[in-house]
Amino acid sequence: MAILEDIQSIYAEAENVLNSVANEEELDNQKNLFIGKKGKLTNILKVMGSLSVEEKKTLGKEANETQKKIEELVQNVRTKLKNEFYEVTLKQEFFDVLKPVKLSDKRGSIHPVSQIQAEVEAIFTSLGFSIMDGPEVETDENNFEALNFTGDHPARDTQDTFYTTDGKLLRTHTSAIQVRALRNLKPPFRIIAPGRVFRYEEVDASHETTFYQVEGMVVGKDISIAHLIYTMETLLSEIFKEKVKTRLRPGYFPFVEPGFELDIQCLVCKGKGCSVCKHSGWLELLPCGLVHPQVLEYGGLDSKEWTGFAFGLGLDRLVMMRYGIHDIRYLHSGNLRFLKQFPA
């Protein structure tokens, strides 16, 4: 039977062709040439109408089996192609995630002011303080009025101010956050408030128009100067990693009474006198004081019931002291050769 032989030779041909395709797309195309709608095997079945019943049976069976065998063949070839594909691409795309890499020296690092801010925050949170925030654009009331710089109080001149066109100002100190704390928190409370502040200043080695402070405020019953000194000495000993001696001198700020300048004994000469402390043995470090009763009242508290202390820490200054940097402008220069010296 010629047709039977045709069917058998179709299979032989299919085996040959399908086994040598290069990819799945070719496989699908070639498959259609044999068992697709217009494929060779399908075409043969179309002429079976003219055959005897007996012949139809034999050929039908043979054709069905061949169709199945070709489908199986296609399936096997497909699996083989898939495996090959994965093997090749996996090899090409493999990279060793555990391989040690050469670290680039162009990595960024945390700015020294931010580093010291994080340290100060950690020390104070360990002492039970919470961290508070406030806006850089403030009201005159929060920055001055409620801190007892009333009307055209002469102390306003000590803080040259940038004003906005809508009657606000860029806060000149983080003390503005004291007012927010007094109005929003229920005493007793302990807060620190780090932030950026602005002054309309002539820029030189020790003055910048933008710098960073941390405000501190404790309000409670019977708060005294002893609490203030203890807190400051704890902070400074942690920051400078050695026991630090302090002294208080009177200082004037309208929102504290009494107000102080807190000095630390020079870390370089231990008080003997050297060029760093200009031979005085002391370094001026931070202003502080007991919260003025008027400020407590402005903040909505009864000054007969509540007392407090406050301090203002200059972060830039602290960085400069720790590393012996003599010009504040380095800190804001964005100079990578400078910043690279403080990796973290």
Ligand code: DAH
């Ligand atoms: N706000 C003051 C300034 O920037 C510093 C200051 C002084 C803050 C005394 C205080 C303080 O909390 O008690 O010049």
